[in-house]
Amino acid sequence: xxxxxxxxxxxxxxxxxxxxxxxxxxxxxxxxxxxxxxxxxxxxxxxxxxxxxxxxxxxxxxxxxxxxxxxxxxxxxxxxxxxxxxxxxxxxxxxxxxxxxxxxxxxxxxxxxxxxxxxxxxxxxxxxxxxxxxxxxxxxxxxxxxxxxxxxxxxxxxxxxxxxxxxxxxxxxxxxxxxxxxxxxxxxxxxxxxxxxxxxxxxxxxxxxxxxxxxxxxxxxxxxxxxxxxx
Numbered sequence: 001x002x003x004x005x006x007x008x009x010x011x012x013x014x015x016x017x018x019x020x021x022x023x024x025x026x027x028x029x030x031x032x033x034x035x036x037x038x039x040x041x042x043x044x045x046x047x048x049x050x051x052x053x054x055x056x057x058x059x060x061x062x063x064x065x066x067x068x069x070x071x072x073x074x075x076x077x078x079x080x081x082x083x084x085x086x087x088x089x090x091x092x093x094x095x096x097x098x099x100x101x102x103x104x105x106x107x108x109x110x111x112x113x114x115x116x117x118x119x120x121x122x123x124x125x126x127x128x129x130x131x132x133x134x135x136x137x138x139x140x141x142x143x144x145x146x147x148x149x150x151x152x153x154x155x156x157x158x159x160x161x162x163x164x165x166x167x168x169x170x171x172x173x174x175x176x177x178x179x180x181x182x183x184x185x186x187x188x189x190x191x192x193x194x195x196x197x198x199x200x201x202x203x204x205x206x207x208x209x210x211x212x213x214x215x216x217x218x219x220x221x222x223x224x225x226x227x228x229x230x231x
Contacts, residue, residue, distance in 0.1 A: 035079030081205070118149035
């Protein structure tokens with residue numbers, strides 16, 4: 001099976017990430033992954049960028065880690081794909097299938113209501129997945145759900161507890177949404193639990209990935225590495 005990390009943050013674009021693009025690529029290559037999606041926090045989230053800068057400059061910075069990943073991909077021997085994690089008061093959505101040129105051409109997305117934005121992204125051809133939908137934290141005022149404005153949900157997020165993931169799975173089944181999984185990795189090799197999507201044949205590009213997920217031709221998977229405390 002060909003395995004793909006679908007939810008990954010890298011430094012310096014994501015302020016909360018601990019490891020560089022190269023460190024992440026080398027780590028996932030060592031685990032036998034065929035590819036990774038770099039899904040850093042977007043301009044509306046925890047991005048390591050001066051948000052007073054012009055929109056186009058922020059997009060250039062945002063895409064810089066992904067572009068570095070593409071440059072390193074052949075050297076390291078792992079595929080690198082582009083994704084986005086958009087944020088709204090602790091409610092996060094993973095977006096796949098739109099490229100840098102699309103984001104540069106659409107600065108108006110920063111002013112849209114979240115419900116309108118999600119619909120617009122879907123109409124523009126994106127795959128929209130709600131990340132860790134039942135996550136709770138002191139900075140999250142309340143859980144927001146958009147069942148008619150997304151394609152699917154992370155039914156497994158490797159950094160969430162079993163109850164949170166189970167609730168996402170129940171909700172996904174009840175609304176006939178697409179089941180999805182990702183690690184939400186911020187710390188590369190320090191991560192010991194993983195989740196993602198796998199297929200029997202390699203994914204060619206982002207459009208191929210979107211089509212396969214929409215057709216339910218990919219499956220969720222989990223992976224756990226033995227830590228020192230397990231030994």
